[in-house]
Amino acid sequence: MLIDDLRAGLADLDSRALRRRRRSLETQCSPRAVIDGRPMLAFCSNDYLGLASEPLLAEALAEGARLWGSGSGASALVSGHYAVVDELEQALAAFCGTERALAFGTGYLANLGILPAFSGRGDEIFADRLNHASLVDAALLARATLTRYPHCDLDRLEHALAHSTARRKLIVSDAVFSMDGDIAPLPALLELAERHDAWLVVDDAHGFGVLGPGGRGSVAHFGLSSWRLIYMGTLGKAAGVAGAFVAGNADVIEWLMQKARSYVFTTAPPPALSHALLCSLRLIKDGTSRRNHLQALIATLTGHLDLQRWHLLSSRTPIQPIVIGDNQRTLDVAARLQQESIWVPAIRPPTVPVGSARLRISLTAAHTHEDVLRLTDTLNGLAP
C-alpha cells in the first residue's frame, strides 16, 4: 500500500533524529516568545531588525488593507498589479541604486523565476555548494547543467568556468550564507563573471536591511554595480513583512517580468503588503541604531561564549552558528537550553551537510545584551 511507504519513511526520519515539528507561538515574532503558555527567550528568527512586531509597521499594514483591500484579484500581468506596487518597486530600485526592481510573492518564488528566465537546456549554472535550497530547486527547474563548486572556492569556480562550453553561464550565490553566516566574496565573483561573460545572481535574503550603508545590502556593502548583476532581496526577514524583489538593469528586469513563470502564473500578493513595505523601507533606511545595536550584540556573544568548548563559526552577521556535528547531540543541547527556557533551533541535514548539525543562533535588534549573556552563560555552564 502506498501509505505504508509513507509510514516507513516517517519512522525512518524518527530513527535518524530527522523528524521536524512545528511549535505554535502564542505571541508576535519577538525574542520573548510564549509557547504552550511558557515564556521562552528565542534566538531563532530572521527578523534581524526587530521589525516584524514593530507597531508602526503593523499600523501601516492595517492602513494598507484599508486603502487597498485584502487581495490583488489576479496575476500581475492580467489585472493584479497596483500603483502602490509601482511605488514600492521604484523605491526599492532607488534604494539599491539600480534602474529597476520587480516585486515577487516570496524569495523562493523569485529564485524559481530567475534561474529559468536566464538559463535553459545547454546552459550552465555555477552554484556555491552551500546555496539555499530554493536556488538548487530553481536550477533543476531551469534544466541547465548544474555545477556546484565547493563553498566560496574561487579557484574551483574559475576552473569550471574556463572549461565550460555552455553558451550562457550563470554564477549563483547566497550573499550571506543562511546556515553559516559568512559573506560571499562578491567582488571576486563579479570579476569572474566579467572575465567569463557570465551573469551573477546574488541572493541577499540575509543581507538586505542588515549590511551596507543604510541597510542597502551586500552588494552596496561592497559598492558593486553592473548590468550583469541580478540582485534578489527578500522582504520577510529583516524587512519584517513578506515578499521579495529582484533589482538590476532595466532590460534585465523587463526580461524577467516577461519570462519568470513564478511571476506570471501566480496571483499577485495583496497590494496592502506594498503599502506596509514602503513603511518598512523607511524604517530600514533610518535603522542605523538598530544595526549598530545588532553589531554590539554580536560582539557580546563572541566575547562571552567559551570558544574552547563551543565551535562557533566565524561570522560578522547576526547568524552565529555553533557546529556540533551529530544530529542527536545537537538536539540534546537544544533540549537542555529549552529546559532553561532558551530556544535555539537545531539545524540538521538536509538543511546543512551531513555531519555538520548545528545550533543556529540568530540575533536581532530586539535582543538585549542581557538576553545574549543569558544565552552564553547557560551554554558555558551546561554539563559536558
Ligand SMILES: *Cc1c(COP(=O)(O)O)cnc(C)c1O
Ligand atoms: C529565506 C531564504 C530564501 C527564501 O525567501 P522567502 O521569502 O522566505 O521565500 C531564499 N534564499 C535564502 C538564502 C533564504 O535564506
